Amino acid sequence: MEAPTIRHSQSDSDSRIAARLAAANGAPENSVAQVSDQPVVVRSLATELKVIATVVAVVLVAECGLRAVEDSVSEDVRHLKSLRTASQRMVDASQNGELKVLFLGNSITAASIDADVITSRLRADAGISCSVTKVVPDNTRLADWAIAFDEFFLRNKQLPDVVVMGFRDADLRDEPSRHPDRLGRYYCDLADWGRLANNSELQRFTSHVEFLMGNQSVLFANRKRLRTGLLSRLLPGFVAASRAVNRGTMASDKTVSRPNGREENRYQRLLQFHRLLASNDVKLVLLAIPTPTEYALENQLLTVVKSAEIDLLDLRNAAGLEPEMFPDGLHMGHSASAVFSVALATDFKNLMHLPDQRPARSLQGQKIPAIAIRPETNRQ
Amino acid sequence: MLFNSYEFWAFCFVVLVIYYRLGHRWQNRFLLAASYVFYGCWDWRFLSLILASTVVDFFVAQRLHSTQLQQIRKRWLLVSVATNLGILGVFKYFGFFAAELSSLLQTVGAPLMLPTLDIVLPVGISFYTFQTMSYTIDVYRRQAEPARRFDDFALFVCFFPQLVAGPIERFSRLMPQIESTRRLTTKNFSDGLYYILLGLFKKVVIADTMASIANAVFATPAAELSGADCLIGVYAFALQIYGDFSGYSSIAQGVAKWLGFDLMDNFRMPYFATTPSDFWRRWHISLSQWLRDYLYIALGGNRGGRWKTYRNLILTMTLGGLWHGAGWTFLAWGIFHGLILCIYRAAGLENASEKRPTVGVAHWIGRVTTSLAMFHLVCFGWLLFRAESMSQVVSMLHAIATDWTWRSINTALIAMIAWYVLPLLAYELWVERRGDLLSLQQVDWRAKAAAYSYCVLMLLVFSPIGQQEFIYFQF
Secondary structure, three states: OHHHHHHHHOOHHHHHHHHHHHHHOOOOHHHHHHHOHHHHHHHHHHHHHHHHHHHHHHHHHHHHHHHHOHHHOOHHHHHHHHHHHHHHHHHHHHHHOOEEEEEEOOHHHHHHOOHHHHHHHHHHHHOEOEEEEEEOOOOOOHHHHHHHHHHHHHOOOOOOOEEEEEEOOOOOOOOOOOOHHHHHHHHOOHHHHHHHHHOOOOOOHHHHHHHHHHHHOHHHHOHHHHHHHHHHHHOOOHHHHHHHHHHHHHHHHHOOOOOOOHHHOOOHHHHHHHHHHHHOOOEEEEEEOOOOOOOOOOHHHHHHHHHOOOEEEEOOOOOOOOHHHOOOOOOOOHHHHHHHHHHHHHHHHHHOOOOOOOOOEOOOOOOOHHHHOOOOOOOO | OOOOOHHHHHHHHHHHHHHOOOOHHHHHHHHHHHHHHHHHHHHHHHHHHHHHHHHHHHHHHHHHHHOOOHHHHHHHHHHHHHHHHHHHHHHHHHHHHHHHHHHHHHHOOOOOOOOOOOOOOOOOHHHHHHHHHHHHHHHHOOOOOOOOOHHHHHHHHHOHHHHOOOOOOOHHHHHHHHHOOOOOOHHHHHHHHHHHHHHHHHHHHHHHHHHHHHHHHHHOOHHHOOHHHHHHHHHHHHHHHHHHHHHHHHHHHHHHHHOOOOOOOOOOOHHHOOOHHHHHHHOOHHHHHHHHHHHHOOOOOOOOOHHHHHHHHHHHHHHHHHHHOOOHHHHHHHHHHHHHHHHHHHOOOOOHHHHOOOOHHHHHHHHHHHHHHHHHHHHHHHHHHHOOOHHHHHHHHHHHHHOOOOOHHHHHHHHHHHHHHHHHHHHHHHHHHHOOOOHHHHOOHHHHHHHHHHHHHHHHHOOOOOOOOOHHHHO
């Protein structure tokens, strides 16, 4: 009956001194508890639990704080959060009888496409009223875009007429998403976990954990954004330094041989997505976007595009673009975007066999010819 | 299964849950099975190497113990050493030496096609072969009794927390722990948590971030680098390799603590060292002690006069360099450390600190100066260690010596390094002054909670995305 009394009267420092004395006297660690009697252990456990509880509380406060200001974390977060209502634009466009064009891509597509330029050019040149929706989250690729399309458009049965998929280099390859955490947070619900696992979207154990943690925690899903955001505010020149480091890291990665190299890529994911769109009467157009650094289109990709009769707009060498029009060396600036969007609107009109110089008209109730007719030209 | 992966922590959780439901004997058997599973996750085929090493050394030790005739005992020891070094030689060094010999013969006009082995280096091979070799040598020297049970000995060889990157434990230290009952005490849990958190912080926050800077610099052609770029790259690598390896060792200690084991400290703030020998008392302590006990002393140590001591030092450090990998840069790194050990000893600098004042400003100026000098010598060694080739070493040294261009990006990189490393540096200074690696365990719980919260938030927010391998897995 004495032990509880000692347990409550003994201070933390007493426990520590007892433990240190025991350790100093050469007692085995496991016996520290015995030397200082059981109460020390109980006291230590309580102290340890207090420490752990404090850490958990700090993380929870950070999580709650971030939830409160989630929209201000980055423009990309706002964009991702707006995706759930993106399909509503399809409803509005359908009601207005507009050609519904959905751009899928990442930040490179986001910076390249000026929706106003495209809609106005199509209206002026082809007399087509069109609605442009962009789903262009940062640092994403085909896997993310396919999931976004499935979650935000296919499920709601609010489909575009045309999906234009902007890509560069390896964006269309058969690789899972780089951000399972963001999939968990912004694209999917917990209920989608099993389906993604069955579809091999979450291939590794790590991806499963990140999906689940991202689903539960804003802090976890946005950890990279927070890091970049905080460091770019705290450390002058951080962005430039990061870019230099990334360039060097990419050079370093190139020296490492990759077992799953380009030779093995079969673009099955692209084919599946194409079939999915076709079965829903949605046209797929691939759009190769220019960047200051040239990149090649893989032979396997061209083979798949040809065999599946997928339309490819190869605008890698679009006229009027100069390297200095890419302020960060990768993304287009406003002037480049305007030039590029004009070129894209023209090629898009030709590709879709849209009529020239007609006044704007409503397409409500009509079958859009461009979707019914699969053009054989302009294809690689 | 990397220590910084979710898979490992799931594995650990399952192991711990089952482990503490078993009696002592079954705990050992279960740990053995778990260790084989852990190792098999890299490449199950290489389990055969561990098994071969285990079987040979177990039976050799029995023979060494039971045989009195010195001649026979030497032969048995030779069997063990030849087996372990043979495994190491074939898998780690054969390719390098075959290629170099071919190249040499080609140069002298006698081309010879030597067979090459295009195989992956078994992870952790240098660690467990050295650990088992130390066992048979200890038994040979009658410094240890042979293991009584094969399964216990097998666990000693492949205990999973320290299997792939150490610490290289001694039989006399680890086996008594294997043979005695273990339980999870609050102290073990608390210490384990501390070690794991510190280790993850060092690995994921410090090492992986520094890796991106170091890799970028070392992957850039030297002609495009200024001296400042090269220096930053070398500093970043120095911090990377420290965070990486000491982080691994710390996690290994933590996991072992949770299993009721006490592994040795492998690092003690090495960059505060003031002399080369001080550095090796703080850096990769288990390997330093191994080399000292089984190589340096076996070569004669400092018993044969000054020049023999120098020879032994250089030979020991050269072989230490080769232990890290088959390559000229590792060899140069080892020779360099041997040389600075000799130079410090010859110049009487090893004991210079004893002549300095022990208190006051003069003490601190002397302490900081000698530590900074030693740190830069170590950094020169890291340049040799990290460089892809000796020509890269020369080019980078040339840039450091001749090109003092300072760009704004250098300022940003230094600020980035400082952001990550200064808190750790401050913490280690505090630990160094207190002289106890577990100092944080003794402070008020609020201070500890603040430190832990900082680590957890840094792990959550300031760690690079993706898992990076530990550098020392390749050794």
